[in-house]
Amino acid sequence: MADSPPLETPHTRVPSTEEYAQVQESEEFGELRRSYRSFAFPLTIAFITWYLLYVLLSSYAGGFMGAKVVGNINVALVLGVLQFVSTFLIAWWYARTAAAKLDPKAEAIKTRMEGGA
Amino acid sequence: MSTDYVILAANEASEHRTLIISLFTAFVLATLGITVWAGRQTKDAADFYAGGRQFSGFQNGLAISGDYMSAASFLGIAGAIALSGYDGFLYSIGFLVAWLIALLLVAEPLRNSGRYTMGDVLAYRMRQRPVRTAAGVSTIVVSIFYLLAQMAGAGILVSLLLGITSEAGKILIVALVGVLMIMYVSIGGMKGTTWVQMVKAVLLMFGAALLTFLVLLKFNFNISDLLGTAAANSGKGDAFLEPGLKYGISEMSKIDFISLGIALVLGTAGLPHILIRFYTVPTAQAARKSVLWAIGLIGAFYLMTLALGFGAAALMSPKEITDSNPAGNTAAPLLALHLGGVDSTWGAILLASISAVAFATILAVVAGLTLASSSSFAHDIYANVIKRGQATEKQEMKAARWSTVFIGIVSIGLGALARDLNVAGLVALAFAVAASANLPTILYSLFWKRFTTQGALWSIYGGLIAAVGLVLFSPVVSGAPTAMFPDVDFHWFPLSNPGIISIPVGFLLGWLGTILSKEEPDKGKYAELEVRSLTGTGAH
Secondary structure: OOOOOOOOOOOOOOOOHHHHHHHHHOHHHHHHHHHHHHHHHHHHHHHHHHHHHHHHHHHHOHHHHHOEEEOOEEHHHHHHHHHHHHHHHHHHHHHHHHHHHHHHHHHHHHHHHHHOO | OHHHHHHHHHHHHHHOHHHHHHHHHHHHHHHHHHHHHHHHHOOOHHHHHHHHHOOOHHHHHHHHHHHHOOHHHHHHHHHHHHHHOHHHHHHHHHHHHOHHHHHHHHHHHHHHHOOOOHHHHHOOOOOHHHHHHHHHHHHHHHHHHHHHHHHHHHHHHHHHHHOOOOHHHHHHHHHHHHHHHHHHHHHHHHHHHHHHHHHHHHHHHHHHHHHHHHHHHHOOOOHHHHHHHHHHHHOOHHHHHOOOOOOOOOHHHHHHHHHHHHHHHHHHHHOHHHHHHHHHOOOHHHHHHHHHHHHHHHHHHHHHHHHHHHHHHHHOOHHHHHHHOOOOOOHHHHHHHHHHOOOOHHHHHHHHHHHHHHHHHHHHHHHHHHHHHHHHHHHHHHHHHHOOOOOOHHHHHHHHHHHHHHHHHHHHHHHHHOOOOOOHHHHHHHHHHHHHHHHHHHHHHHHOOOOOHHHHHHHHHHHHHHHHHHHHOOOOOEOOOOOOEOOOOOOOOOOOOOHHHHHHHHHHHHHHHHHOOOOOOOHHHHHHHHHHHHHOOOOO
């Protein structure tokens, strides 16, 4: 790990401010930004809402949360564990989407800008 | 019966003090060895601040878990569950769900656009000096609050486990922790710190897994049986398994709980010592991978604390737990003793191992916090504000090493003063400041085209002052028996956690400061930041 060569390889070109501005305006980058934001923003609102719902239920719906599901396992415990499950699932879903839809677009732009082609 | 246990536990602890001390010394020697080795590999600023950016996603995920799972998580949450039942579990959920914000919105853009500190991203398209100063102030405030809680926790833990009760002994422990963290960080830099955190994460996961397995074994893997025994043994019945035992007492305590919940979920992605970990990997994809590993490890760990907390409640009486520490902080080590068998060698070995793991936990976390504050001081304040970006790499690294020593000494001093104060509020406060001052500024910087320097300053200082100010006038500081200063009362803010007010204040001020600014946002710089953050073009 420590002996690997430095990251910044000498042939990497530093793009100019104009190039960044041009790329930012481009259709291709607009597409990348749209794909990212339309995935990440609604999902963030969704999981924060789901979490707040859980917090509110814990505070104000004691009877419901205390209802027994199986043996001594009640709704509160099931919902709490479901928060864990939903967190794992969202993380996995985001990683998959990012690798399939975002990374190729980002990589294409980066390669072009740094290669100067 | 329960008092007998306590006496036994205390005897075990002192009889097997040698064992605890040897395990602990082994950990310290091993980590110091790693530190010296890492120090030899640390040649330039990227090595010191970012570990050479050569760690893999998995290694960094492990180190993030080691950086994040503090003594508050291991000892605090297990103890809270053991005493307050379900309400203790609520912390775990907030601490975990918070990682989705880091994953979806912060980790990758930050990795792509920053170099060494949180300030790199906040100041990217702003006037450097004022925004760097603000970012440095906020980084140091958050990290010091967090650090004090850990140091005071170390003092409490060690004095209980080793039977050190004298004031001088406690101060000595705090000083020892401080000296070790100065050595880890000033010699080993980010490389040394990362390896210490990885070792600690492995030890902690193994320790928690072993205890969980033993607890479940005792109940024949019947979780319902474990919960039932815990509820019956707690003397609180079914209420022990339901929310509300701790936070459902009054309307105000319910709002306090919501406030805490918001601060926990929004704070993580604004903690500087977590953010700088994303710079230790080569690419944004590796940063993503490290968060995925961290979510898996941290999630698994918090599920295990559930077994530890309810296991402690099922196997010990509440009195036994509170006699050892009123806040329940020693429930996990006591549980280890019970699982191994009180008065048996096996029990003593388990107790000693778990205590050593808890101490390793504290050391790894304080190292991460010290690194975050000294990096920010050297890179944001010294190099970019005082030297106006003209410092050489050598000067900057020297400044980073010296600020480590300085921050370490300040923390030892404050930690010694704070050793007997109620520290539970400090971690929650660190999260509230991170969520009120840092998170709004990070999100606006990355995603809002119009955001200006004035907006950034208003959100950082506004969120910071709102959070710290409200805590100052809350029951955490005065006017309650559990307050830092129980004998005086100048509180008028009813909640212990300021998040529900201070987080919206941070967001609102960032917006207001922006729309009221006279200066135009730097469009060219935003184009650069946006393209860079999403594609990694030109990333360091």
